[in-house]
Amino acid sequence: MAMRLPRGFRAGATRAGIKPSGKPDLALLVSGLPASWAYVATQNRAAAPSIHRGRALYVQGGALRAVVVNAGNANCATGERGFLDDRRMAEAAALRLGVPVEEVLTASTGVIGVPLPVEKVEAGLPQIELTPYADAFAEAILTTDLVPKVAEAEVGGARIVGIAKGSGMIHPNMATMLAFVVTDALVSQEALREIWRGIVDRTFNQVTVDGDTSTNDLALLMANGAHGEVPLEPFVEAVEGVARELARRIARDGEGATKLMTVRVVGAATEEEARRAARTIAGSALWKSALYGNDPNWGRILAALGNSGVRFDPLRVRIQVQGIPLYAGGALPFDREAASQAMRREEVEVLVDLGEGQAEGVAWGCDLTEGYVRINALYTT
Amino acid sequence: MAMRLPRGFRAGATRAGIKPSGKPDLALLVSGLPASWAYVATQNRAAAPSIHRGRALYVQGGALRAVVVNAGNANCATGERGFLDDRRMAEAAALRLGVPVEEVLTASTGVIGVPLPVEKVEAGLPQIELTPYADAFAEAILTTDLVPKVAEAEVGGARIVGIAKGSGMIHPNMATMLAFVVTDALVSQEALREIWRGIVDRTFNQVTVDGDTSTNDLALLMANGAHGEVPLEPFVEAVEGVARELARRIARDGEGATKLMTVRVVGAATEEEARRAARTIAGSALWKSALYGNDPNWGRILAALGNSGVRFDPLRVRIQVQGIPLYAGGALPFDREAASQAMRREEVEVLVDLGEGQAEGVAWGCDLTEGYVRINALYTT
Missing domain, CATH: 3.60.70.12 (L-amino peptidase D-ALA esterase/amidase)
Structure with a gap:
């Protein structure tokens, strides 16, 4: 190349x-x-x-x-x-x-x-x-x-x-x-x-x-x-x-990563908030671990969102993973096995609608894996 | 009990x-x-x-x-x-x-x-x-x-x-x-x-x-x-x-943890900065992984300190792990094998002197392990 x-x-x-x-x-x-x-x-x-x-x-x-x-x-x-x-x-x-x-x-x-x-x-x-x-x-x-x-x-x-x-x-x-x-x-x-x-x-x-x-x-x-x-x-x-x-x-090439995560946040009050929310989700150790395990654990996405400090009302938020609606102001019924299957890809997309405004933002991250820990436990010695 | x-x-x-x-x-x-x-x-x-x-x-x-x-x-x-x-x-x-x-x-x-x-x-x-x-x-x-x-x-x-x-x-x-x-x-x-x-x-x-x-x-x-x-x-x-x-x-009982880390920051300009610096070091995924691997990789402690946003001059900072001086404005000569051995304990103490003032702060954390990833990759499914 x-x-x-x-x-x-x-x-x-x-x-x-x-x-x-x-x-x-x-x-x-x-x-x-x-x-x-x-x-x-x-x-x-x-x-x-x-x-x-x-x-x-x-x-x-x-x-x-x-x-x-x-x-x-x-x-x-x-x-x-x-x-x-x-x-x-x-x-x-x-x-x-x-x-x-x-x-x-x-x-x-x-x-x-x-x-x-x-x-x-x-x-x-x-x-x-x-x-x-x-x-x-x-x-x-x-x-x-x-x-x-x-x-x-x-x-x-x-x-x-x-x-x-x-x-x-x-x-x-x-x-x-x-x-x-x-x-x-x-x-x-x-x-x-x-x-x-x-x-x-x-x-x-x-x-x-x-x-x-x-x-x-x-x-x-x-x-x-x-x-x-x-x-x-x-x-x-x-x-x-x-x-x-x-x-x-x-x-995608993050240490130990097995997949690329794209987090798109829409419906934010400001672009800065949209970007911050997306970044916080992409950086959550708990959600990154769930991503590694192909676990559609949207509660961790919502909890990470809550940590980002951006304005939202949990009753108006919507969350999709790989296009599958998981949460809309409350848990949605979904086929957990099918959702997990959809996450078994090299690229996983998370979409969050805050329902607050018109601004959007994207962040990129990867899963947290046993490989990450191994690489970093033994880097200098 | x-x-x-x-x-x-x-x-x-x-x-x-x-x-x-x-x-x-x-x-x-x-x-x-x-x-x-x-x-x-x-x-x-x-x-x-x-x-x-x-x-x-x-x-x-x-x-x-x-x-x-x-x-x-x-x-x-x-x-x-x-x-x-x-x-x-x-x-x-x-x-x-x-x-x-x-x-x-x-x-x-x-x-x-x-x-x-x-x-x-x-x-x-x-x-x-x-x-x-x-x-x-x-x-x-x-x-x-x-x-x-x-x-x-x-x-x-x-x-x-x-x-x-x-x-x-x-x-x-x-x-x-x-x-x-x-x-x-x-x-x-x-x-x-x-x-x-x-x-x-x-x-x-x-x-x-x-x-x-x-x-x-x-x-x-x-x-x-x-x-x-x-x-x-x-x-x-x-x-x-x-x-x-x-x-x-x-x-000490953090998910997957094998050890307790205590980070004490002294010589800070304010107590808030001392606490923030200690927390940032205790929370660094890179240093937590090194801790797991018993790797006295003080560069990661210094890098985490740099991320905390607190005031310090790298040329005045001192870092000890388990009482062993590793850094004082520059790398110190130390026995890497002995330092690694000293980290093989259930409790590891990090001491950082910022050389800026009189304030102190302590934070507690744990190592980042393959066990953490395993627990969290498979929590709901």
């Missing part, structure tokens, strides 16, 4: 020896032209040096030329040294590419608290072969993910390609994962930054795997203009489509 | 046939004298009829004589009928005891969305034998709990006895579980209500099992004055001690 990047972008990866598995773990994504960019980063207060540096570059407001990513080591909680190592990683990438260091963004993902072997990064960067394809990059940025995640769209002849990693520590409040969306459309930095926050709120921030928000995550949108201008509205829709597809893939 | 109730209290239980297992499932707790009372109930917006009724009685401000509890059916999300059934349960208890219905509190716990077989409650109540002991009551209110939870204290000759159930859906924001604390001390309703909220915030609301807040939970404090007055300050301490002990037992 070769995924061609938009015009003017190249990418590549190498095995720098950071992952104990010896798999590719150092990746570059480069634009031949200085690109405008927008960026949303983790809210976690223990954010990694790469996040601090990214925020500073964002505020400076210059163009972006490249992103250098390492997987296997988050370079987080590594003390003062972590900031120097992050800087060295940016400098090595700038040297490799012949671009100003202020135009290179860094990203790290992996274990927390272990010093980054930055000399491996420095030794690995010159070995990266850059190609017009996203695939090597998409593979190298993975950690416990099972599959690479890419998505694409076209708008007015311009192309949009998204690449993401996810897996554990996936939860709203940004800090979802690493996501890089690049396009050859010509869009001003101002316009990009205006649209990206909203798109991230409706897509990546609506994904929840386990309620933990990582220290290192970011979502980047980069436009190098190689194709030229495109109409803004369809562009926003196309970028959101790519982000949504990546969000779904991240949820 | 016979636990004698304070003077003037009696309790008992019977098998009403609500639990499919046929175990005792209907319980009464009665004061011979009208008692002053304080009450904190779930914040869940889909709260059960028993909670709505309890809040109304609370606002009316009258005395309390009895609590009737059924286990096996939450009588929640059962439509208009649920409110009538809850009222019938209170009336049947009032009739059985010869007290005004406004002096009877109801509590229900169990499956959501299934109509309460209220005729079984009505048939069962006359069969309950009341004794001066808490044990039959403590056993009948359990659902997926493995052990009954009682605790006691004495202050100035007055006694305090607490009885609780917990297990799943245990999370702050009240809505923790059912907890009944009764005393023969003479304390005005006003004073009781003033102290109870704070005690609940420092104890039951600091317990987290899975982040889900139930629709039915409540914490009741009842004082019938049979012993007479006691000094208020030691009384508050004694009640808090009982509540804290119940909180610990609830956490």
